[in-house]
Amino acid sequence: MSAGDKETEELELDRQHFIKTLASFKFYGIHLRKKIEKSRAYFKSFSTKHQDLVPEFKTKLDVIESCVNHNSCLLDTIIQNSAPDIFGGEHGSDLQALSEAASISNHQSHETKSTRMPHATRLGPFPFTTTDMDKVRSTLKQFARDWSEVGAEERAICYKPVIDEVVEIFKHVRYVSNLLAELLDSLFHDNN
Secondary structure, eight states, X not given: OOHHHHHHHHHHHHHHHHHHHHHHXXXXXXXXXXXXXXXXXXXXXXXXXXXXXXTTHHHHHHHHHHHHHHHHHHHHHHHHTSOTTGGGGTXXXXXXXXXXXXXXXXXXXXXXXXXXXXXXXXXXXXXXXXXXXXXXXXXXXXXXXXXXXXXXXXXXXXXXXXXXHHHHHTTTOHHHHHHHHHHHHHHHTSOO
């Protein structure tokens, strides 16, 4: 195998990994809503007497579902802005296919009330494992921590030098300097 072939193969593997990551983000909400539905069905299988022992359960599931929906919207925004020029923009059709598959999977999950969740669940073009979804959950937790008050000091240590360098590079461009100054102010002063 020539060096060029090996590089092409590595680029294709990187592209496939990138698309699988985006797909995991895309199907995270669908996956968790299926788990929530499974929990609701299991709870409904209890006798009324037993359900009455935990009256807050339904409300807690509703709150969890609301959070899942919010996180799913955040992930969709990330996907929509996922560097359209990476891999030469070749993943545009892959993203369209993922969106269509997610729509179909979401529709099917509302139609079928199966409570059995296998270890690997096929949603759209990829089979997803619990580990894939755990990685997405971990990413969401890191986002929340990074941009909360708890992460303010680390954010300043990690991001401020990069932003300072960008400000220095673009200091002659007034609009960019003003925009970055506003960004810095919001990132490092509003949360402290």
